[in-house]
Amino acid sequence: MRLLLVEDKDSFRRLLVQALIGSHWEVVAVGEPRAALAELSLRSFEVLVTDLRLPGMSGLELLKAAKRMQPSLRAVLMSAFGEPRDIVEAIRWGADEFLPKPFDLDQFSQVLERLRALAAAPPPDSREPWLVHAPAMKALEQGLIKAADSAVPVLFHGERGTGKARAARRLHVLRHPQAPFQALAAGSLGPDGPGEGQLALLQGGSLYLSGLDQLPPAQGAGLARAMDSEAGQGVRWLGGARELAGVSEALRSRLGVLTFHLPPLRERREDLLPLFWSFLEGLARREGRPVPALERGTEKDLLQRPWPGNLRQLSWTVTQAWRATTGTVLAPLAAEGLENRLALSLPWPRTGPMEAMLAEVAQAAEGALLRKALQGRKADPTAVALELGLTLRSFARALREHGISLEDEGHG
Secondary structure (H helix, E strand, O other), X not given: OEEEEEOOOHHHHHHHHHHOOOOOOEEEEEOOHHHHHHHHHHOOOOEEEEEOOOOOOOHHHHHHHHHHHOOOOEEEEEEOOOOHHHHHHHHHOOOOEEEEOOOOHHHHHHHHHHHHHHHHOOOOOOOOOOOOOOHHHHHHHHHHHHHOOOOOOEEEEOOOOOOHHHHHHHHHHHHOOOOOEEEEEHHHOOOOOOOHHHHHHOOOOEEEEEOHHHOOHHHHHHHHHHXXXXXXXXXXXXXXXXXXXXOOHHHHHHHOOEEEEOOOHHHOHHHHXXXXXXXXXXXXHHHOOOOOEOOHHHHHHHHHOOOOOHHHXXXXXXXHHHHXXXXXXXXXXXXXOHHHHOOOOOOOOOOOOXXXXXXXXXXXXXXXXXXXXXXXXXXXXXXXXXXXXXXXXXXHHHHHHOOOOOOOOOOO
């Protein structure tokens, strides 16, 4: 992980760099803000550590500029003259820590270790929509609120696409919103579950494992041992499965201390329109476009459909209608079942030379093909890679480039 250190006093800058030798950090150290901004324009960093008083620009001004360039950047401000208003302003602009000088190097290392965990496993966005109009969802929300008062493992079960991963994120936010959170497909783990290093990063945070009912018993036993380990005891364990009966006894006895059923969309009809609008508003916000209006016929069509694919199908349908919209009214919804036949429908490339347009289409097609190949098989990425004729390394690189996760995606 990369750390950008900004400190104008040469001796103190060298001391901090020396303290980080042999650590997990690749350190870039500079003495003034302009050099820091130049580094931020060239490469990504996980953490910024900066003094508050710097030549030409304050550390707070640097923090604001850095956050605009790299919004996910974690930040630590240091100062021997920090006023309360400086601390408040720094936190408002996204600083994670404010270290008053002089500070102990062990304290500095502890702060960076916590930020390393948060950079590797960032907590979910507490502003992520969570809609609970239907009675079944209201009951679920009350259950999650009660569960938040304890650290017991929780197992979510329900049909594919009902939102098990989303419910896990909701519980994490209710319990400890600033703690690390990671979601993984259980089948992507080794025979002994997550390693000590991975669990060390998640201490005090949560690990959500999807597809537990697809694990063979031997792999389930290895995961159970990881949960019982010393490092495993410091993690809040969350799991997801379609069928509870498919989860091995070793895991059910540990992860199934508390279970929650995620109702299918057909059993939460009161949530249909709010969910539809939530997806649509999210697309409009990301692309900086106004939210289109919804014709009465489209609304009627939306409410009459059975939605067997649950939230995933609803999200796909919203996206397709959004892409087809050119005016102020949302285009009609795609025909039912079309999501399977149009899995390779691609957005038009930006106008330009034919070679560049073809390259952009090929890139989009590669992502669509990867998603199709993984559909329903995320627990077995090795087999998928072999079928595609890719090494595991190149397969992992392609997934990363297209932003494809092996976890039970947002609506799992």
